[in-house]
Amino acid sequence: MMLKNTSIKRKLILINLITVGVALVLIATAAIVGQVQALRHSLLHDLHLQSKIIASNGAASLVFNDHKAATEILSALNTSPNIVYAAIYTPNGAEFAAYRRNGTGVRTLQDGMRKEENFASRERVGVTQPINLSGENVGAIFIESDLEQINSLVRHQALLVITVLLAVFGVVFLLLHKLQKGIVDPLLGLAQLMHRVSQDRSYSVRAKFSGRDEIGLLAGCFNDMLAQIEKHDGELERHRLELEQLVGQRTVQLEQELRERIRVEQELKHSNKELQLAATVLNTVDEAVLVTDQDNLIIMTNPAFSGITGYSPDEVLGKNPHMLSSGMQSPDFYGEMWKTLSAAGSWQGEIWNRRKNGELYVECLSIKQVCDNKGNATHYVAVFSDVTDRKQAEKKLRASNANLNAMLDNSPYLMWLKDTDGRFIKVNRPFFNTTGLKRIQDVLGRTDLDLWPEEMAEKYRADDAEVMSTRQQKLTEEMSVMENGEVHWVETFKAPILDENGQVLGTTGFARDITEHRQHIDGLRKAQELAEEIAAAKSNFLSNMSHEIRTPMNAIIGLSQLALNQPTPPGVRSYLEKIFNSSHSLLGILNDILDLSKIEARHMTIEHGNFDLDIVLGNLDDLFAVSAGDKHLDFRIEVSPDVPRGLVGDALRLKQVLSNLLGNAIKFTERGKVTLKISVQETGNRHGKATHNDASRHDRFPLLNPDGTTSHSTKPASVPVAGCLPPAGEGANESLRGPRSGGQATLLFSVEDTGIGIAKEDMPKLFQPFSQVDGSISRRFGGTGLGLAISHNLLQLMGSKFTVGSVSGKGSTFSFELVLGTNPDAIRSKITRGKDKWKAGSLSSELRGRGQPLAGARILVAEDDATNRQVVREFLELSGITVALAGNGKEALELLDKGRFDAVLMDVHMPVMNGVEAVRHIRAQPRFAHLTIIALTAGISGEERDTCLASGMNDFIAKPIQPEELIAKLLRWVKHGEETAMASGTGSPGTALPEHVPLQTESNPDLGNLPGFELGNILKMLKGNQQQLVELLRFFMDDWANVPIAVIETKAMAGDLRAAWELVHKLTGAAVNLGAMSLHAAARQLESELKAGRYDPAIFAAFHDEFNRTMSVIAGLRLPGEQVPDSRGSAGAPK
Amino acid sequence: MNPLKVFMLCAVLTMPSYACAQTAAPEESEVKAAFVYNFAKFVEWPLPSSPEIMLCMLGDGPVDEALGNLGGKSIGDRKLKVKRIAFRNVRDCDLLFVGAPEKQRLEQILDAAREAGVLTIGDAPGLAQQGVMLNFYLLDNKVRFEINLEAANHAGVKISSKLIQLGKMVSTSK
Structure with a gap:
């Protein structure tokens, strides 16, 4: 650096000049900047003020869209020379009105419409002011001003600062030049002295400078230093001589030590080989090895240790093995361990410890103490392996065994396993509880023979053998009598145990005491039997009630009917009518009560018989x-x-x-x-919908179900036509209303x-x-x-x-x-009945008319009650029937032997021999195989009727006996004319001989008065030969009896009226020839209907009735002396 | 989308109004309605203010619908409520848009409005001269308004000088 080599003198001048210059510039700059800021602030303030005034004044012109007014307001700004641009904007940012100093510039406002905002650049500042009217933003105003005024001020002041700076520099330079001499000259003197000392190495010279300023201090220190150096030179020389002497001695010692070391190294080399072997062993074994010193600090570990614990040797050396402790062993445990170790020299056991990663593990640990020859412990060697996995497996096994045992022990069953020899392998707790055996060794390994009485054991072993040989499970229930006499039932289930190859390994069994269960079932069975007995008793009672009440009722009703048949004074007649009506009401009530009982007892059954x-x-x-x-x-x-x-x-x-x-x-x-x-x-279709009939039914009254539910009927499955009542024989060919067969x-x-x-x-x-x-x-x-x-x-x-x-x-x-x-x-043909039935003799005439075909028939009545006997007899006799009476079944059998009868009316309940038994006796004789037997019974249940029919009776009449029903049944069953094979005159039946001789029985028929016939003409033609006439009539009957009247009906209904008409026409002709006028009339009517193309079932029915009547009249004709009239005799004529 | 679909969509979306059919340029009626709304901002009524400013319409006119849309807008903290009224209810109003009524009727209306201190606004030539305070007219196809300051002063309605600057001053012709 240049500055390093310049003299201090220059440096001083330079430093001073720079200091003064910088200070001046900073002050001037601060002053200018401050002034500019103030001016800008003032300018902005002015702009704000102006913008607010314009906003207030211009708002109205803006909202009323008055450009002119707005422009006028803005033009007032031309008094401020620095404002270059001002504009009013509509809320959507379009310029509404503007003022431009130089006539140029466009600015649109997008943002900042709704808030005050300042804008400033190097050249210009601007203010945005929103225009609000009643709180609503209606536009904005923007005013922009240039900074020319401020900028010129700054330029002016900067020039002033530079001028002042130059002047200051000149003055400072001159002053420094004069002042620096006093500092520099002493320094130069001292420097020359030092130069001399270093050249001459003469430390005895001294600086000659006095003064108390910094340079004076420097000279003093320099002189002190020279004095010190002079003193140290002498001491150094003395020490050097001593040192040389010491080195000589030490060299001899070192040579001796070197020789000793070489010898030791050779010995070490030898023992290292053994150590290496031991180390290899330690490194390869799977067990962890840990060695501690007598203070129990670890001094060695092997790799297996690190593998198990996760600690590297560096981490454990010098530490107490306790660092592995998991805290799961109590301090007592360790105390015990140390006690054993010091006493016996070794300890073995399992310890829960913790790995470096915090995991717990179980180690199987063995510790040995190593002692020196004085018997003091010097080391402890611990060897261990990780047995955590094994431990956990054992734990799981124990848990699963415990679960299994819990299941077995809590089962209500005794359970066991036996091997093929029948020795118990495993049993559960209930086995002990139940058998009373206490110890497991009393059971396991033993057989049934060891445990139970011989008989029982043999049985069990036989069962086991069976299970094993058949390989089938076996369930047995056995009764065993305990010592105290209690009876116990045991249910035992046995099964073979098979391995995967199907080899029998043994048996398993389950057993439980089912005594209570058996008792419960027995109780239920008894209760059920009791209930059934009660039900049977009730049913029996009902049957008896019915019989007992009906018997006198029969008498009352029957006798009152018979009495009414007699001429009686009007008062008595009224009483009799009331008796008859009341007894009918009573019967109705009785029937209701019995019905209800039957319904409640669920004995009510519904018949499925044919009916009209x-x-x-x-x-x-x-x-x-x-x-x-x-x-x-x-x-x-x-x-x-x-x-x-x-x-x-x-x-x-x-x-x-x-x-x-x-x-x-x-x-x-x-x-x-x-x-x-x-x-x-609906017809035919079981799943049809209700027809309009429903609606017509509903329009009269609101329909409600009594139970409040909506109405619908459940329809029973179709029932085959079957029942006690066989299809009606006579009248089967009558007309039908529709083909609905x-x-x-x-x-x-x-x-x-x-x-x-x-x-x-x-x-x-x-x-x-x-x-x-x-x-x-x-x-x-x-x-x-x-x-x-x-x-x-x-x-x-x-x-x-x-x-x-x-x-x-x-x-x-x-x-x-x-x-x-x-x-x-x-x-069946409709039975018509007169309405005036209560007139005297009306019953007689009705029964006589209706029972006409039966006139002359002989009927045996077996009935124990004398009054009822009388009632039945009188009813029958009114129809012209000859009646014989018997008081019980036995008498009836006797009478049958003596005389010939067309039918038997048999009371069911009679002393000596009841009706059912009597019938069995009668039917046992082949000659009576076809004899008509009709039951009279007061019991009205279906069972009783079934019993009657099963015993061989043909039909059934319920008491109280209705005379009409009685005659109708007889008419159906008794073919009186065909059955009179045996002469009756021989033996009198004893008790009751006919008192009343019916109209035509075995006497010359009054052919001229035959009902429905006019035989005068034909008799004349036959010259009065009655025999010939009878034969002709029989011929006619035979001829037409073979033409099923049903053919007429069938043809007519099938629409073939022509064929039907032909048949009827033929009959009409034959009838008129033979003088069968009633039949003729009926046939003519049907004929004309058919001819007119119509078919009226009612007319057909009338015709059919008349046909039947006519035929029965003909059948009843007897020639003088004729007894067995029948060439068409039916089977079963008694011998 | 074809035009038909667009039309259908518009029709469906804008059943109650004609928003879809509106163009960007405001109709004259809308400008007048906006003026009416703004008048309210430059007027002080003689009676104490209620939370609602009641703008009433008398008779039918082309501006009715646009005026109706002003309902619910606020002026300061007051809400503008628009109502079509019968003559006798003039007293309930703050602003009364009289439109272009019959002449004879007008005098009655103005008398009632004056007594009640109601700002009257007309929309027919000459109404200001007949005593309606503010009246619209068209200048160069732009909506302007006349102010009858005398009528306002009689009713006690103070019209802001800012509004006065913008309107054309007229006086009642006797």
Whole structure:
């Protein structure tokens, strides 16, 4: 550096000049800058002020879009020469009005419209001011000023500073030149003296300088230094001589030591080889080795140690092995360890320690003490290996074993494993608890023979052997009697244990005490048996009740009917009518109670028999026409034309439901009408929808279900046509309303009345037994209140339910849907009956008329009750039937042996020999194989009927006996004319001989008065030959009996009216020739219908009835002396 | 998108207004409505101020819709409420846009407005001379307004000098 070589004199001048210059420049600059800032600030302030004034003044011109006014306001700025540009902007930044000093410059404002903002550059400063009006920003103003004024000021002041600086420099230079001499000259003198000392090496010279300033001090110090150097030179010479002497001695010693060292090194080389071997061993073993000194500080480790603990040798040397401690051993543990170590010299065990990475591990540790020859411990050698993995595996195994044992021990079963020799390998805790064995060694390794009584053990071993040989599991239940006499049941399950090759390894078994379980089951079984006994007793009681009550009822009803048949004074007749009606009511109540009991006992069954709907309806009409008439009610039964007549179902129950509804309707209706309507909902299709019939039904009353649910009927599966009642024989060929053979029809039955109605809140009570809607109703109208409940249940059994619509005070509609099978074969000729049945003799005339074909038949009646015997006998005799009576089955058998009978009416319950047994005896004889036997029974259950039919009876009549039913059944079964094979005159039946001789029996028929015939002409033609006439009539009968009348019907229904007409026409001709005028008339009517192309089933039915009647009249004709008239005799004539 | 679709979209999006069809240049009616809004800023009423400034419209006119859009805008901390009124309700108003009413009716209206201190604004030539305080007119196709300061002074309505600078002063012609 140049500056280094310049003289101090120059340096001083330079330093001073620079110092003064810098100071001056800084002061001047600060002053100028400060002034400029103040000026700029003042300028901006002015601009702000001006912009605010303009903003305030210009706002109105801006919002009212007045450029001119705005420009005028801005032009006032020309008084400020420094303002170069000012403008007012609209809110979207467009210039609205502007002022330009030099007439140039455009500036648009985008941002900063809404806040005050300053703008400054080297040349210019500007201010943006938003224009607000009532808080709303309506635009902005911008004013820009140049800085010319400030800049000229700065230039002026800078010039001034430079001038002052130059002047100061000149003055300072002159002053320094004079002042520096006093400092520099003494320094130069001292320098010359030093130069001399270094050249001459003469330290005795001294500087001659006095003064107390810094240079004086320097000269003093220099002189002191020279004095010191002079003194040290002398001492150095003396020490050098001493040193030379010492070196000589030391050289001799070193030569001796060198020789000794060489010898030692040779020995070391030898022992190193052994050490290396030991080290190699240490380095290769898997066990960690650790050696400590007598203070238990580590002095050596091997690589295995580092591998296990993670510590390198450097990290552990000199430390206490305790550093590995995990803290999992107690201090006592270590105390014990040291005690053992010092006493026995070694210690072994497992310790949980911690690796460098913090992991715990288990080491299997062995420590040995190494002693010197005095017996003091010098080292401790520890060898250990990491057994953590092994430990964990052991722990897991123990845990899984414990789980397994817990499972086994907590099982309610005794469990065991046995080997192939039957020795126990493993058993669970319940095994001990149950057997009472205490110790495990008492069991394991032993066999059943060692543990149990011989018999038991042999059995067990046999089971085991079986399980092993069959390789099948085995479950046994064994009873064992304990010493205290208690009986225990044990359930044992045994199974073979197989290895993967299928080799039997042994057996396993499970057993438990099931005594309680067995007892529980036994209890249940007993309870069930008891319940069944009770049910049977109840059923039996019902049957007895029925029988016991019906027997006197039969007498009351029958006798009152017979009495009414006799001429009686009007007063007595009225009593008799009341007896008859009351006893019928009583019967109804009895039936209701029995029905309800049956329903509750679930003994109620529904039959599926063929029936003729018209007969059911006819009965209903008979039943209610009178009572409705008494109340002046309009009672009607309306049946849609498409409703099939032949149906399959339970006619009795249907009638029961309908008569209940009709009975209620009539009972609760004071005026107006009661209508039973029957219509078809759907046919054939079981899943159809309700038709419009529904709607027509609904429009009268709101429909409500008693249980509040929506109404729908569940339809039972189709039921095959079967039952006790065989298809009707006679009348099977009558007309049908439709070809619905074997199909199904859903019929809607509804009973409408205009009675008192049912309040909505009473609906739920409607179908509960013993509840009439109003308690007072029972008193007013009578009745048990069972009817609807029973009907409801019956409908449920038939798969239907009521729909009830009612308006209180207006009337009710009860309706239900039934799915019934259709079967045209079920139709029987309609039984018509006079309405004036209570006139004296009306019963006689009816029975006589109806039973005409039976006239002369012989019927045996077996009945134990004398009164009932009388009733049956009188009914039969009214039909012209000859009756023989028996008091029990045995008497009946005797009478059958003596005489010939067309049929037997057999009471079921009789003393000495009951009906069922008697029938069995009768049927056992081949000659009676075809004898008609009809049961009379007071029991009405289906079982009883089944029993009757099973014993060989043909049919069944329930008590109380209805005379009409009695005759109808007999008409069906008894072919009186065909059966009179044996002469009856021989033996009198004893008790009752016919008192009343029917019209035509075995006497010359009064052919002239034969009903329905006019035989006068033909007799004349035959010259009065009656025999010939009878033969002709029989010929006619044979001829036409072979033409199934059904053919006519079938043809007509198939639309072949012509073929039907031809057949009928032929018959018409034959009938008129033979004088069968009634038949002729009926046939003519049918003929003309057919000819007109119409087919009316009713007319056909009338024709059919007449045909049958005519044929039966012909069949009843007897020639004088003729006893066995039949060439067409049916099988089974008694010998 | 084809034009039809654009049209449909616009139609659907702007059912209640005609925003889509509006052009950028403000209509004359909108300028007048803006003026009316700004008048309110340069006026002081004789009665104490309520939180709402009630701008009333009497009769039908082309500016009605634009005025209606002013509803809800604020002036300072007061809200502008626009209402079409019947004559008898003039007293409830702060500003009354009379549009171009029948002459006979006008006198009644102005009397009522004067008594109630309502600023009246007209939109037909000559209304200022008849006593309406502020009245629009067109100059070089630009909206300007006349000020009848005398009418305002009678009603006690103070119109800012800034507004006065901008308007054309007229006086009531007798």
